[in-house]
Amino acid sequence: MKEKDIHSDDAKLDTLLRANRPSPPSLPPRFQENVWRRIEDAEAPVKSESWLDALATLILRPRFALVTAAVLVLTGVLFGTLEGRQAARHEAQMNYLALVAPSSVR
Amino acid sequence: MRNAMKRSLIILLGALALGSAIFAGSYFVAQRATVMCCVDPADNLSWLRTEFHLSDAEMARIRKLHDGYKPKCEEICAQIARQKQELQTLLGNSTNITTEAQAKLNEIAKLRAQCQAQMLQHFVTVSQAMPPEQGQRYLAEMKRLTLGFHEQTEQSMSGDSGHEHHH
Numbered sequence: 001m002k003e004k005d006i007h008s009d010d011a012k013l014d015t016l017l018r019a020n021r022p023s024p025p026s027l028p029p030r031f032q033e034n035v036w037r038r039i040e041d042a043e044a045p046v047k048s049e050s051w052l053d054a055l056a057t058l059i060l061r062p063r064f065a066l067v068t069a070a071v072l073v074l075t076g077v078l079f080g081t082l083e084g085r086q087a088a089r090h091e092a093q094m095n096y097l098a099l100v101a102p103s104s105v106r
Numbered sequence: 107m108r109n110a111m112k113r114s115l116i117i118l119l120g121a122l123a124l125g126s127a128i129f130a131g132s133y134f135v136a137q138r139a140t141v142m143c144c145v146d147p148a149d150n151l152s153w154l155r156t157e158f159h160l161s162d163a164e165m166a167r168i169r170k171l172h173d174g175y176k177p178k179c180e181e182i183c184a185q186i187a188r189q190k191q192e193l194q195t196l197l198g199n200s201t202n203i204t205t206e207a208q209a210k211l212n213e214i215a216k217l218r219a220q221c222q223a224q225m226l227q228h229f230v231t232v233s234q235a236m237p238p239e240q241g242q243r244y245l246a247e248m249k250r251l252t253l254g255f256h257e258q259t260e261q262s263m264s265g266d267s268g269h270e271h272h273h
Contacts, residue, residue, distance in 0.1 A: 050111065050114075052111055052114040052115060052118065053110060053111065053114045055114070055118060056113070056114035056115075056117040056118055059117055059118065059121045060117065065121075068125065069125075069128055072125055072128045072129045072132065073128060073129075073132045074132075075129060075132075076128070076129040076130070076131065076132025076133040076136065077132050077133075077135075077136040078136075079133055079136075080132060080133040080134060080135065080136025080137040080139075080140070081136045081137070081140050083133075083137050083140075084136060084137040084138070084139065084140025084141050084144070085140055085144065087137065087140075087141050088140055088141045088143075088144035088145045089144075089153075089156075089157070091141065091145050092144070092145050092146075092152055092153035092156070092157075093153050093157070093251075095145070095147075095150045095152075095153065096150055096151060096153040096154065097251055097252075098150075099150045099151075099172075099176075100172070100175070100179070100225065100228065100229075100248075101225055101248075101251070101252045102179065102183045102186075102221065102225075
């Protein structure tokens with residue numbers, strides 16, 4: 001008898017508790033969708049912010065830096081040699097001229 | 107984000123500076139090396155050999171001609187220098203050109219003309235010691251280098267002043 005009363009009290013308590021349970025808070029519209037989007041954004045790889053960052057990243061690549069340096073050295077040597085030839089020709093010409101044609105009669 | 111951009115900019119500017127230094131360094135080293143390698147300071151006639159593609163025999167002939175010409179040229183140059191010194195003394199601080207100074211100027215002009223004629227004769231002789239085509243090219247080049255300057259000056263002066271000098 002006593003046990004039966006206890007069960008009856010439990011059921012009442014349950015009913016009472018259910019009746020007094022606060023209703024779940026109302027979520028903002030498209031809450032779930034927004035949550036998923038934020039999770040996806042957080043998991044996505046970090047992208048370069050601008051072309052400047054992309055260029056800096058490229059410059060810091062050892063292979064790119066090495067190739068660029070080699071191209072610059074080769075171009076410098078090529079232009080320097082061409083210019084040097086002209087300068088050497090001119091210098092040799094002036095040496096000859098100074099020898100055969102005194103500046104007083106030029 | 108600002109810091110990242112600043113870092114990128116520094117990297118870019120640093121790379122540009124380094125690149126420029128690499129290019130400039132290579133350029134100047136190559137240029138100097140070429141000049142040092144191609145110009146023989148001990149041989150002032152080397153230009154003739156390279157420019158007019160002369161053989162050893164042709165160079166030997168030209169060297170001989172040059173050795174004959176050099177003392178004559180030096181002698182006239184010494185005379186011109188002496189006359190110029192005397193002219194300076196005659197002019198002194200005067201503001202007028204005296205008859206003596208005028209005579210000295212004429213003497214210097216005569217010596218210069220003599221030197222110039224001798225020089226041109228030497229060019230002709232040297233050109234004849236070269237293969238015909240190269241000889242013509244040499245003569246034209248030497249005329250341009252030695253007489254061209256005066257021609258340019260005279261032309262510009264006659265053009266600017268509006269009257270012509272007839273020589």
